[in-house]
Amino acid sequence: MRSAEFDRSHVLEQAMHTFMEHGYAKASMQKLTQATGLHPGSIYCAFGSKKGLFIEAVSYYHQQKLLAFEALFSDDQAVLSSLKQLLANTVQECVQNTCAKVCLLTRSLNEIEGQDPEIAQLLATNLQQIEHSLGEQIARAQRQGEAISDEAPLALARFITMGIYGMRTYAFTNADQNILEQMSAQLLRAIQKH
Amino acid sequence: MRSAEFDRSHVLEQAMHTFMEHGYAKASMQKLTQATGLHPGSIYCAFGSKKGLFIEAVSYYHQQKLLAFEALFSDDQAVLSSLKQLLANTVQECVQNTCAKVCLLTRSLNEIEGQDPEIAQLLATNLQQIEHSLGEQIARAQRQGEAISDEAPLALARFITMGIYGMRTYAFTNADQNILEQMSAQLLRAIQKH
DNA sequence: AGGACTCTTGAATGAACATTCAAGTATATC
DNA sequence: GATATACTTGAATGTTCATTCAAGAGTCCT
Known part of the structure; x- marks a missing residue:
């Protein structure tokens, strides 16, 4: 066994920012690897595809917004x-x-x-x-x-x-x-x- | 001399629909050539670039909306x-x-x-x-x-x-x-x- | 310490993309 | 009808893209 070396929340946070800045189509894998610090292989291992990463980043964003709403x-x-x-x-x-x-x-x-x-x-x-x-x-x-x-x-x-x-x-x-x-x-x- | 064979309004109408349906990024030149019936060379000759075509299609759309507004x-x-x-x-x-x-x-x-x-x-x-x-x-x-x-x-x-x-x-x-x-x-x- | 397992790496892959251009074709003028 | 002048054609170009994978490296268990 060997545990993943990256912090999933941190990766999602950075991916989220990339998608917010460039939109879905224009957030290239190159930008996403730079922003997250992950290599392509790691992203595909952890999230399956660019779409999979996007879906998780969206959910992460949604979660944050919900928490902020409830606090308010x-x-x-x-x-x-x-x-x-x-x-x-x-x-x-x-x-x-x-x-x-x-x-x-x-x-x-x-x-x-x-x-x-x-x-x-x-x-x-x-x-x-x-x-x-x-x-x-x-x-x-x-x-x-x-x-x-x-x-x-x-x-x-x-x-x-x-x-x-x-x-x-x-x-x-x-x-x-x-x-x-x-x-x-x-x-x-x-x-x-x- | 030789006049262009295509109707500019008709081409802009079709391009406009393509951009409305797929968005800017995903409206590929292939889709645009199919929709307008123009070959890539003709589009580049008439509009300079995909961006140039988009700008004219947007202006065409805007013009239509303005006319509809004034009629209303x-x-x-x-x-x-x-x-x-x-x-x-x-x-x-x-x-x-x-x-x-x-x-x-x-x-x-x-x-x-x-x-x-x-x-x-x-x-x-x-x-x-x-x-x-x-x-x-x-x-x-x-x-x-x-x-x-x-x-x-x-x-x-x-x-x-x-x-x-x-x-x-x-x-x-x-x-x-x-x-x-x-x-x-x-x-x-x-x-x-x- | 050794072996098994899993994660990481990043170059390689092939598809899709916008764009170009030389050859081909039609029109207009004389 | 010949020539010049455009417009049209679509294969070719080079780039960028998402995705893959075999080799390398780290961790855990015995």
């Missing part, structure tokens, strides 16, 4: 203020000048469309899971009497989710923090009671 | 009803099962990020032009006393634009017509007077 929406805090923070964090990501400005899930979903149904399905499922969690939080806000619209919580969650997707694409045309903050405020207002 | 927002009609129709048309595109479901501009913008600043700039400029036209229409609606929020027309136009971008990405996760129509209604409500 802790039970002892108003849902609306957590939501406001979620949008503020998204804006902060969008105005970065690093690969952190992109959402690996939404960017890859746009790229992969019509190419690989298996990857598209994985991305969609991951995004829907976050949307679903958001729906639960909005339902909680309604139960707790926060000043939120009495529409179906899932409809409100979808609307916010769509808004975040839209902001991410919008930021590629104009990564102006003030504009993105104004959009966040408009989104929040749209789901509040008035 | 004719002067003798309430802006809000044209806007409603614009969103309904977008939903119809999103639920198609053909390449017509994607917006070449937003999809390419997501794909190209961090790869080719020249193309990114072109896409952003084209998208901003439509956003700007929408802003003018919203200003007109305000002047004509339609039941629309009295926020800055550009801010409202940005919000709708963002919403459309969001719906397009959302549709990749769940192309349900009812859901997309509900989102459209939520977007419209958010910019109306209340």
Whole structure:
């Protein structure tokens, strides 16, 4: 026996950054071997293929986003203020000048469309899971009497989710923090009671 | 002298469809020659490169969208009803099962990020032009006393634009017509007077 | 210490890619 | 109809790509 010499999390972290920076197609194996420090053979041994590595990197990204979401929406805090923070964090990501400005899930979903149904399905499922969690939080806000619209919580969650997707694409045309903050405020207002 | 044997508009139309279906990177010259009926040499003679062909195909797409926009927002009609129709048309595109479901501009913008600043700039400029036209229409609606929020027309136009971008990405996760129509209604409500 | 097992290495492989160009072909002008 | 001037053709080019694999090296067990 002999255990693998590399730290799987660290490799996935680097691969994730490479895919975020270059997209799926343009993240060549050469870039991936440089970023991860692994040789081609090791990547194929550990992940099977470039696609396999991508799928694990996506899952790694998704896991991180889920954890951040759960940390943000802790039970002892108003849902609306957590939501406001979620949008503020998204804006902060969008105005970065690093690969952190992109959402690996939404960017890859746009790229992969019509190419690989298996990857598209994985991305969609991951995004829907976050949307679903958001729906639960909005339902909680309604139960707790926060000043939120009495529409179906899932409809409100979808609307916010769509808004975040839209902001991410919008930021590629104009990564102006003030504009993105104004959009966040408009989104929040749209789901509040008035 | 001898005039070109192919119809430039027809070639751009076919190239546009190929880029919409496969994205920029995966639309290989082989697929492009098959779709357009042109041989590689002819494409390079007429458009310089794959990138040159893409840029012209994007401009062709943009031109079409601008014409459709102007036809929709004719002067003798309430802006809000044209806007409603614009969103309904977008939903119809999103639920198609053909390449017509994607917006070449937003999809390419997501794909190209961090790869080719020249193309990114072109896409952003084209998208901003439509956003700007929408802003003018919203200003007109305000002047004509339609039941629309009295926020800055550009801010409202940005919000709708963002919403459309969001719906397009959302549709990749769940192309349900009812859901997309509900989102459209939520977007419209958010910019109306209340 | 020796042998068995497994992981690592990185050059080699073949496919797919964008691009070029010399030969071929059609048109226009005189 | 001859010549010049384009446009068309598609095989060839060189590059880049994902992937493989045989040789090498490390680790564990007896």
